[in-house]
Amino acid sequence: MFERFTKDARAVVEGAVSHSERVGAETVEEEHMLLALLDREGSRGSFVLTSLGATGLRESLERDLAEARRRGGLSRADADALSGLGIDLSEIVARIEETHGEGALESGKRGGNGRRARRRPFGQSAKETLTRALRVALARQDRHIGDEHLLLAITLRGGVAGEVLADHGITYRSVTRVLYGEDGVAEAG
Amino acid sequence: MTEATDLAERAGDRDPRIGLRAVSALRRLLEQLEAVQVRSARNRGWSWQEIAAELGVSRQAVHKKYGRQ
Secondary structure: OHHHEOHHHHHHHHHHHHHHHHOOEOOEOHHHHHHHHHHOOOOHHHHHHHHOOHHHHHHHHHHHHHHHHHOOOOOHHHHHHHHOOOOOHHHHHHHHHHHHOOOOOOOOEOOOOOOOOOOOOEOHHHHHHHHHHHHHHHHOOOOOEOHHHHHHHHHHHOOHHHHHHHHOOOOHHHHHHHHHOOOOOOOOO | OOHHHHHHHHHHHOOHHHHHHHHHHHHHHHHHHHHHHHHHHHHOOOOHHHHHHHHOOOHHHHHHHHOOO
16 A cells, blocks of 8 residues: 555654654554654645644644543544533543543553564554545545645544644645645545 | 534534434543553452453453453
């Protein structure tokens, strides 16, 4: 699958692995891909992110991602949906942390102290993002998969990373507008 | 308008999406809670058998899911 990836897209995938390692995650997830995308310079994806003001938003984006991780990988929309059932997610997080320590509910955290030097596997969210990027590129009849397709895939997937981006005004629609000068009404993938 | 507030606003409209989202969120939350509790029990020296009995599942199921950690 990776043979059609551009140099920049490959750099994002590799960067995602580094980010996953840095935070001691069990797997490589979509949020690590987003962080790697934010690291890029001079690529199509970074051009879009810069145009949409993401460089100045980096801290805020990272904070929101960390917050979601602390909530067990649940997004703000998830928390709102749960509160509709009368479940206060922040209360649950607080109680769990009280008993089991800060960050106890954190998603994708390595259990125990096993320091395995094995290759980090790609988690479900990252796999889905890669597949979707491929489909987005195919739908646009682009011959290569660039980091802009990865960004489009994240905004389309509706996961935590996409939601954090949307909260900062970076959506499938705004990204396609910058990239192709059109409204992304017809959703690919 | 963020997706979150958008969803929250629709909560009053009995939009199925909000209910389904809650179920999905609850399922993911449950997984995280289970992992926390199993880890804690193991740290306190509980056997897989004891943990499985409390969770109401087979010992093999718990061990397969958390045994590597």
